[in-house]
Amino acid sequence: MQPSVPRYSRHMLLKVIGEEGQEKIENSRVLxxxxxxxxxxAALLLARAGVGFLRIVDQDAPELHNLHRQFLYDEADVESGLSKAEAAELHLQAANSSVKIDAVNEAIGPENVDALCSDVDLVVDALDNIRTRYFINDLILSRGIPYVFGGAVETIGNIMTIIPGKTPCLRCLWPDPEAVDNHPRASAVGVLSSAAATVASLQVTEALKILVGRENDILSGLLVLDVWRSCFHVAPISIDPECICRKLRQ
Known part of the structure; x- marks a missing residue:
């Protein structure tokens, strides 16, 4: 497939992407x-970047309190009765009709995570449930699928990129899911819209690095940021010798 020159010309001028990289983006499949x-x-940025196939998954519906930070939706979506997946599909197709969208109105769990991930090149994790994240982490390790994790609460965000067999995984970062369950949630302490947008933008940047074949440029560790204080720090993460991902490096 030849890249669409007018639409993606500013991407292709970038040395880190170029025509070859843009073609890879257009031929990629992302969950x-x-x-x-x-x-x-993240879905909006990936669609506008030209990712060829996007599978988007969520079981909720847009609500008024979402709109300050969930920029893909509007007041009409809240009144429409559509699910987030259905509303997102409409907005993404309007933004870039060349992208194939597979909108899935389901919660992710052990019964469907394999099917959802089986035919994609990369997973962007934008969940707020640590146990579901563990399902995805373990599945991508077994299938060798790159995975970009992100989270945001209050004014703070974090991002970590996982390449099976090369980097630490989510269980190396958080071996104990019970401890993570006690972390503050946005529903209790709030989240600044710009913090969420910054994390999503950085997740997409990490995803594009992988899709264009520049894995050497990915984050090395956990990026922790506080947009209110304009602070960014990369914390080194080591592979847990007891972790399931360790055997992939042997």
Missing amino acids: VAGLGALGSM
């Missing part, structure tokens, strides 16, 4: 897990 503050923005 966006969750369509809240992070996922809705």
